[in-house]
Amino acid sequence: SQKIEQNSEALNIQEGKTATLTCNYTNYSPAYLQWYRQDPGRGPVFLLLIRENEKEKRKERLKVTFDTTLKQSLFHITASQPADSATYLCARRMDSSYKLIFGSGTRLLVRP
Amino acid sequence: NAGVTQTPKFRVLKTGQSMTLLCAQDMNHEYMYWYRQDPGMGLRLIHYSVGEGTTAKGEVPDGYNVSRLKKQNFLLGLESAAPSQTSVYFCASTPVGGREEQPDTQYFGPGTRLTVL
Numbered sequence: 548s549q550k551i552e553q554n555s556e557a558l559n560i561q562e563g564k565t566a567t568l569t570c571n572y573t574n575y576s577p578a579y580l581q582w583y584r585q586d587p588g589r590g591p592v593f594l595l596l597i598r599e600n601e602k603e604k605r606k607e608r609l610k611v612t613f614d615t616t617l618k619q620s621l622f623h624i625t626a627s628q629p630a631d632s633a634t635y636l637c638a639r640r641m642d643s644s645y646k647l648i649f650g651s652g653t654r655l656l657v658r659p
Numbered sequence: 660n661a662g663v664t665q666t667p668k669f670r671v672l673k674t675g676q677s678m679t680l681l682c683a684q685d686m687n688h689e690y691m692y693w694y695r696q697d698p699g700m701g702l703r704l705i706h707y708s709v710g711e712g713t714t715a716k717g718e719v720p721d722g723y724n725v726s727r728l729k730k731q732n733f734l735l736g737l738e739s740a741a742p743s744q745t746s747v748y749f750c751a752s753t754p755v756g757g758r759e760e761q762p763d764t765q766y767f768g769p770g771t772r773l774t775v776l
Contacts, residue, residue, distance in 0.1 A: 555699060581764065590663075590749050590767030591702070636701070640763055645690050645709070645753060646717070647765060651701035 549574050551637055553650035560627060561658050568622040568653045570637030576615040577639040582622050585634045585652065594635075595622075627657045661685055663768035665750050671774045672740045680735040680771050682750030689755040691733040692717070692765065693725060695746040702749065708733055740775045747772050 550573045560566050570580065579598045583591035597604040597613045597620065604611045610623040624631050634652040641648050666681045682691065689710050694702040704717030708727040722744060724736045733752075737744060751765040 551701075579762070588770070590751070590769050591765075592767070593764045596762070596764070638765075645755075645763055646692070646704060646707060647763060649694075649702040651699055 549639065549641060549648055551639055551648050551650035553635075553637055553653045555651060555653070557654040557656055559656045559658065562628060564627055566624040566627045566631065566655055566657070568635050568655065570620040570622065570650055572618050572620075572639055576618065579640070580611075580613060580620045581638045581647070582611060582620075583636040583638065583649075585636060591636055591649075624655070627655075629657045629659050631655060632657050663750055663752055663766050665748075665768040665771050667771060668769065669772050671776065672737075673776050674741060676740050677736070677738050678740065678773075679737075680748055680750075680773075682733045682735070682768055683731055684733075684750075684752040684766070685731060686752065686754070686766065687730070688752035688766070689730075690753045691727065692751045692753075693723070693733065693735045694749045694751065695719065695744075696749060696770075697746050705735065705748075740773075742775045745773060745775045
């Protein structure tokens, strides 16, 4: 079955550093992977999507990579700020449906 | 444009009680979903709907029922609540086809925190 795995341990970094979060998937490569941000007490919010034929995607301080050989996506936040503290979720499409499979998320804490 | 809204925000039930969670979206999206989120387990799909009048089971449908009588509303029912259904419930929606640059993007509501005693 298809799975999405994210590091369950919180990532604790100093403000200004680059945060790197990992998303690993099983079985065949999805056509794309999505990244969402979730703040405490709120629903997830879409951030970025990267397709399997794209090596890298950027949006402001965010960068996502997709390595189909390693079956892995990396999510980077450069020049991190305390406001970036949140849980980040990775998701892939389930088969050919409009359903997504979400990872359990990685909590990021950025210290001032 | 309110996006996706959920009612209520919080609820405490006793075992065996029933309740209905309401999800509403004003974006004219075709697809709607109900998830539950538990610590360490991420979002798990309960039921979903691909259009008005249609529903389908997700990953963890037992103990829940749903209805989509109107395109903008998706109801989640618990007929006889159990402590195992204590969770945070999220509703989400997505347009058919999505935007080319953001296919399948899901738009989430703020969640309902349910406690079953």
